[in-house]
Structures are given as C-alpha cells and as structure tokens.
Amino acid sequence: MTSTEKSLNIIGCGKVGKTLGKLWAESGAFQINDVLNRSIESSRAAVRFVGAGRPVARLDRMSAADVCLIATPDASIPECSRALAASGLLRRGDIVFHCSGALPSREMAAVKGSGALAVSVHPVKTFTDPALDVETFAGTHCGAEGDAEGLGVICDAFERIGGNAFRINPDSKSLYHAASVIVCNYLTALMEVGIQTFTQAGVPRETAMQIIDPIARQTVQNVFDVGAARALTGPIARGDSEVVDSQLTAMREWNPAYAELYRLLGAVALELSREQGSASAENLAALSRILRKDR
Numbered sequence: 001m002t003s004t005e006k007s008l009n010i011i012g013c014g015k016v017g018k019t020l021g022k023l024w025a026e027s028g029a030f031q032i033n034d035v036l037n038r039s040i041e042s043s044r045a046a047v048r049f050v051g052a053g054r055p056v057a058r059l060d061r062m063s064a065a066d067v068c069l070i071a072t073p074d075a076s077i078p079e080c081s082r083a084l085a086a087s088g089l090l091r092r093g094d095i096v097f098h099c100s101g102a103l104p105s106r107e108m109a110a111v112k113g114s115g116a117l118a119v120s121v122h123p124v125k126t127f128t129d130p131a132l133d134v135e136t137f138a139g140t141h142c143g144a145e146g147d148a149e150g151l152g153v154i155c156d157a158f159e160r161i162g163g164n165a166f167r168i169n170p171d172s173k174s175l176y177h178a179a180s181v182i183v184c185n186y187l188t189a190l191m192e193v194g195i196q197t198f199t200q201a202g203v204p205r206e207t208a209m210q211i212i213d214p215i216a217r218q219t220v221q222n223v224f225d226v227g228a229a230r231a232l233t234g235p236i237a238r239g240d241s242e243v244v245d246s247q248l249t250a251m252r253e254w255n256p257a258y259a260e261l262y263r264l265l266g267a268v269a270l271e272l273s274r275e276q277g278s279a280s281a282e283n284l285a286a287l288s289r290i291l292r293k294d295r
C-alpha cells in the first residue's frame with residue numbers, strides 16, 4: 001500500500017515534524033493538511049518551514065485527514081492520542097502514528113476505538129536543526145511496529161524520502177531504544193571516563209583529546225570493518241592478567257565507581273577475547289578470576 005494522495009495532519013511539528021513534513025511535502029508522499037502546535041505562532045512557523053499545510057490553533061479547528069503524525073515530546077503522545085480520539089475527527093481506517101523510539105504504538109490505543117490504526121516509526125537519527133536534517137535524512141534506518149495495514153502506508157512514506165524501514169518487536173521497545181542509548185550516549189560517557197582517567201594520571205585534558213582522537217576513530221572503524229571480537233586489542237585480548245589486575249587496583253584506589261565500570265566492561269571484553277581466540281585458556285581463566293565481582 002502506498003501513501004501517495006493521502007492527506008496528513010501533524011500534531012506537534014517541532015524538529016522531527018518539520019523535517020518529515022517538509023520532505024513529504026516536497027516528495028509528494030503526503031499532502032500536508034493541518035499543523036497543530038501548542039501556540040498558533042509556532043504552528044505558523046512550522047507551516048512556513050514545511051512549505052505546505054494550514055496552521056491551526058486548537059484540535060477542534062482541525063479537519064479530518066487520512067493520516068495523523070503525533071510528534072510532540074513523548075510524554076504528551078498518549079494524552080494527544082486520547083484528545084484526537086475524543087475529537088470525533090478519526091474515521092475507520094485512518095492511521096495515527098508517532099516517531100518515539102521509547103514508546104510502543106499501543107500507547108495510542110485510544111484511537112482504535114474509532115476504528116483507526118496505530119503505528120510507530122522511529123527514525124534512528126538525531127534531529128537538531130530541521131534545515132540541516134532535511135539534507136541528511138536519506139539513509140536513516142527507521143524501526144517500525146503497529147497495525148499491519150497502517151504500517152505499509154507509513155513505511156512507504158518513509159521510504160519515499162530515503163528512509164530504510166525495518167520491523168521491531170513492540171514488546172522489546174525499551175531494549176531496542178536502550179541499544180541506541182548505549183551505542184551513542186554511553187559511548188560519549190565512556191570517552192569522558194577515559195579522558196578523566198588520563199587527567200588523573202597527569203595528562204592534561206587537551207593532550208588526552210589529541211591522544212585518543214586517532215585511536216578512538218580507528219577503534220570504531222575496526223568494529224565496523226571486522227566485527228567486535230576481531231577488533232578487540234589490548235591486555236584482555238592478549239590475556240595479560242597481571243596488567244588488568246594492576247589497572248583494576250589503581251582504578252579502585254582512585255575511583256571505585258569507575259573501577260566497577262572497568263570491571264564490568266572487562267567481563268564483556270573477556271567474552272570477546274574468548275571468541276577472538278588469541279589468549280590461552282589459562283590466561284582467560286586468570287582474567288575471569290580477576291574480573292569477578294566478589295574478588
């Protein structure tokens with residue numbers, strides 16, 4: 001099923017709404033109908049950016065549309081879907097979708113009372129500036145779940161603007177979203193821990209940044225090129241238990257919380273090292289003892 005010729009309302013036209021709205025308006029994937037933000041000034045500004053649509057001040061000023069995107073902050077999505085369901089605007093077969101990575105589409109269950117379909121499509125991308133995001137959207141992977149009939153239409157609309165839709169399990173949505181948090185946000189946090197460890201060792205922060213620049217970039221590249229197990233280097237890959245023991249002791253003396261991080265990630269690295277197969281079974285067993293919690 002395709003989206004062409006279907007009309008689209010947008011409730012919550014901020015960074016994501018503006019970006020998708022403009023791309024869909026320009027590609028003809030949807031005809032943009034009404035746009036509703038919290039203030040009419042914001043709705044007008046969004047319509048100017050999108051280059052199509054009609055700004056409205058309140059939900060009861062909206063007209064019906066085949067599809068409605070709710071792109072408010074996550075906390076407002078259930079409440080907006082309930083208000084939309086109560087408005088009488090929805091018709092059997094209309095599709096309501098949101099773009100949250102954290103919430104399943106069933107958070108909009110209220111819309112099903114009118115026979116509408118609930119869908120969620122989460123673009124795995126950081127949206128910060130719609131003027132730039134419209135240029136970089138193509139190639140974005142989009143995790144999709146919800147009512148099958150509606151999914152076809154919404155995934156088609158994302159694919160028409162260069163998105164790559166893939167199916168996700170709504171019951172695993174928290175884990176699915178945590179995965180991106182770990183890879184992006186925690187990688188940033190982990191780099192900060194490494195930089196602080198350099199400064200604790202007497203290396204100025206600026207110098208630490210210069211030191212890690214090539215090795216951090218190369219490490220990320222290696223993971224993509226050869227996979228995590230083969231990309232692992234260092235004492236745990238070599239099975240050098242004495243080095244790991246003295247590093248863990250030094251970390252514990254300085255910062256027990258960071259030492260715990262070192263130990264937990266060390267245990268993950270140990271499994272990668274097993275898979276890589278460079279270290280001897282004896283050295284792997286010694287590492288396993290050192291990295292145990294109760295040691």
Ligand SMILES: NC(=O)c1ccc[n+]([C@@H]2O[C@H](COP(=O)([O-])OP(=O)(O)OC[C@H]3O[C@@H](n4cnc5c(N)ncnc54)[C@H](OP(=O)(O)O)[C@@H]3O)[C@@H](O)[C@H]2O)c1
Nearest residue numbers: 012013014015016037038039042071072074099100126127
């Ligand atoms: N930003 C990202 O990187 C990103 C990435 C993937 C998915 N997402 C998802 O996309 C959705 C939108 O995020 P965003 O970053 O685009 O948010 P945003 O930039 O903060 O925009 C939210 C918009 O919603 C409007 N709004 C808030 N409450 C409303 C209500 N009760 N009724 C009508 N409009 C309301 C706001 O209106 P005003 O302008 O009047 O305040 C604003 O225009 C979220 O579900 C988020 O999880 C975001």
